[in-house]
Amino acid sequence: MPRKKLRILIAKPGLDGHDRGAKVVARALRDAGMEVIYTGLRQTPESIVETALQEDVDAIGLSILSGAHNHLFKKIIDLLKKEGAEDIPIFGGGIIPEDDMPYLTNIGVKKIFGPGTSTEKIVTYIKEMTNR
Amino acid sequence: MNSFDELIKRMNSGEIRALGKIITVMENDPSSSAYIIPQIHNLTGNAHIVGITGPPGSGKSSLVDKLISCYRNDGLKVGVIAIDPTSPFTGGAILGDRIRMKRHYTDKDVFIRSMATRGDLGGLSEATRNTIKALDAFGKDVIIIETVGAGQVEVDIVKVADTVVVVSVPSMGDSVQTLKAGIMEIGDIFAVNKADIEGVEKCIIEIRMMLELSEKKREWIPPIIKTYGNKDDGTDDLYESIKNHHKYLIESGHYEQRRIIRGKTELVDILQNLFIKNLYDSISEKEMGELAKKIANREKDPYMIIEELIPRLKRLFEVL
DSSP: OOOOOOOEEEOOOSOOOHHHHHHHHHHHHHHHTTEEEEOOOSBBBHHHHHHHHHHHHHHEEEOOOOOOOOHHHHHHHHHHHTTTTTOOOOOESSSSSSGGGGHHHHHHHOEOOOOTTOHHHHHHHHHTTTOO | HHHHHHHHHHHTTTTHHHHHHHHHHHOHHHHHHHHHHHHGGGOOSSSEEEEEOTTTSSHHHHHHHHHHHHHTTTTEEEEEEEEEETTTTOOOOEEEEGGGGGGGGTTTTTEEEEEETTOGGGGGOOHHHHHHHHHHTOOSSSEEESSSSOOOOOOTTTHSSSSEEEOOOOOOHHHHHHHTTGGGGEEEEEEEEESSSHHHHHHHHHHHEEEEEEEOOOOOOOOOOEESSOOOTTTHHHHHHHHHHHHHHHHHHHHHHHHHHHHHHHHHHHHHHHHHHHHHHSSSSSHHHHHHHHTTTTSHHHHHHHHHHHHHHHHHHTTT
């Protein structure tokens, strides 16, 4: 009886003051039958990557409100590459301006969900992205 | 060389991601454990396995965080399995115990794995056991298992741990009540956490009284230790007690005994799971439904049906 479950890391890098958005997403993924590893506020890129390896997650979702997204996404993607784990897809959300999207896509971020995205859309996206 | 062999090789060479992946495959598919465990079983048996259990919100994760620091100060390598409940309605889970263990995230000698119960009663599964083995084979000196928030009957932790710490908190009024029947009996050490809130002495007295009521002659008298979520007081005492208990087990010969008992329950559990799996593989959901209908409308009784099913199940085991 294989009972594969999607395991998703929801993390907040940087200095954001609250994590309401991340919690809403975590809850929605849970309700969609996924196992969500939630690590809380103010994580460093190093700790996020280390967690992703130990927990063997199928995807990483980052929530960033602080404006430091370009730097943080890049750092995390670089660290994943260093660990030979660039196959773990990354998506994100928070306050991220349209203008920054091309850069983020270019460095390998799979998808950015802006404010107002329905959780349903995120769930569908993750399922499609991971082929389940 | 198949993909499992390669993963095992990578794990044995110390690669953290490979260990993470081995755990996943064993958790998802018990038949892969039947391939992997035989190759790592003889590398295991060295780690001290410590179970931390207690009601939800009693501070188990925070205590685990502090214990990790103690072990790391002594230069020991630590594995942690933190278990949270799976929703019986959606099958999903929020695994959030790690939040309390942040400061150890980037320590390469601390491996923390969150696991969901995935519907196993008692909160521990074949997968948990196999995860312990993987961590043990990986060279961890101690493996800490944090159970789901436990009530009265979640005592499975004794089946896998050498040392069980039961965490309770004062002023819950009924917290000792919930301890009374089940998990009260399995503590090798009692931690009364959040000891700065009112009622701590009463809580300690109640635990002590319950321990003294036991007619069993004990060689090991479970210590009761005050601990705090917000400061380090008491953590060293708890750490010392855990190490003392480990020493006691080894010197008294109980270590060996517990491991033999564990071997037996492990065997029985795996057989049971195998049996259930074969059962569900050989009787379709539809057939099961029809049989249930017959029982409900008194056409047949359950024993009669089992009598009819047994030859089929026997055949299944013959081909194994």
